[in-house]
Amino acid sequence: MIQEMLSYPFLVRALLGGVLVSLCAALLGVSLVLKRYSMIGDGLSHVSFGALSIAVAVGWQPLALSIPVVTVAAFLLLRLTENSRIKSDAAIAMISASSLAAGIVVTSLTTGMTTDVSSYMFGSILAMSRQDVLLSILLSGVVLSLFVFCYNKIFAVTFDENFAKATGVRVGFYNTLIAVLTAVTIVLGMRMMGAMLISSLVIFPALTAMRIFKSFCGVVICSGILSVLCFCTGIVLSYQLSTPAGASVVMVNLGVYLLFTLASRLGVRQYKGKDMEV
């Protein structure tokens, strides 16, 4: 069956691009989730939807418009989160609803609400183009080298920004870098996973890994591996059951999360039992 799947060029592209994007999303997600920035992923996907709809309506290259727009949005959202005067969760909710609305209005004024819009919302397996795959190879190269060569800095910035600042780590630089990379990841993954579902790639693997692993290193590695495995399983299931790719991947992620939660509960009970015996 796998062989049959691989005979379709669009499926090969989807698998390759999807694996790389979900790997990036999972790695960046560990830092975002731990810094309580989970909502940023959700906000950015809605902004990305707005930008994409406008690009299609105007007839531009979708990525050429949405990558810069979403990057700017990522900057803005980070600034909002750092600035405690504005309640950042409300601001993110506002921005994401507005850009979703803008996208829908623009689309219905031009092409009308077609299947295209629905496929942006909930994703389409056909969406990965050759160009997207190339971009995701580039992106995952950058993200992987960031996590290998600047791993310690990322740990410091994620664990304790103030301390990192005081020891001279360029905290602003790393925050911005993570935000920009997240933006590109979301734009790339969105059309396949869907605007409503892409943020799950950022959040689920990190949360799942945290159930069991107790070191940052363990969480990062486990989250990356889980994300790739869940994505592949999701795509295979989607092929067999003819369900939408994005939703299938999210369901697999949810299943693994529940499994890990159960395992950690059982583990704790056993651990406590041992303590009692001693």
Added chain:
Amino acid sequence: MKPFIVCEHVDFGYENQDAVIDLNLTIDPGDYLCIVGANGSGKSTLIKGLLGLLAPTAGTLAVAEELRRGGIGYLPQQTAAQRDFPATVREVVLSGTLNSRKNRPFYSRAEKNLAEQGMERLGITKLQNRCYRELSGGQQQRVLIARALCATEQMLILDEPITGLDPSAIQEFYRLIRKLNQEDRITIVMVSHDIRSVISQAGKILHLQQRTLFFGPAADYAASEAGKGFLEG
């Protein structure tokens, strides 16, 4: 010995609001200085200024060359996000050795040794593979001190370190800080609410209410105007 930090008529502030006004302060090597004051009196702003994260808006702030080279160890207030952070004690302590001048991607042998010594010194070597979020408040505080000591051997700045500790952990904490100050000659600058304990522990007190209400030996503080008001109020 030359003083570590000298502030002369220094103002610190944000945009158009001064949080600290006309501060004169000298921190000598081996000092144990406590900064007290009500909420919003400029304590945290002053800490940022001492760490070099905020430039003074007026006056001169002179930092000794050796301190600039060796760096300042910092113990920030704990954030909610940290309390359930998946990281081992070892990972946290090691992150103290990161320094702006080193751009190598991995920790060197020397840095690992430094972290091991730090853990040994604070008696947390046995905890090194435990998860930070599973430790008690007092143990977490030890981990953070070990991390700060990896960054410097000269001066520690502690921001509200006893918040959230239980009474016995607080006593233990003060003992530890006094030991670091007296035996290892590490300069301590601590921001605290716990005024009564602070008088018996610290060498010098700075009472801040935007302007300096009191700066001098801790022994004189209780008798001063500022001290009386604060202790009775």
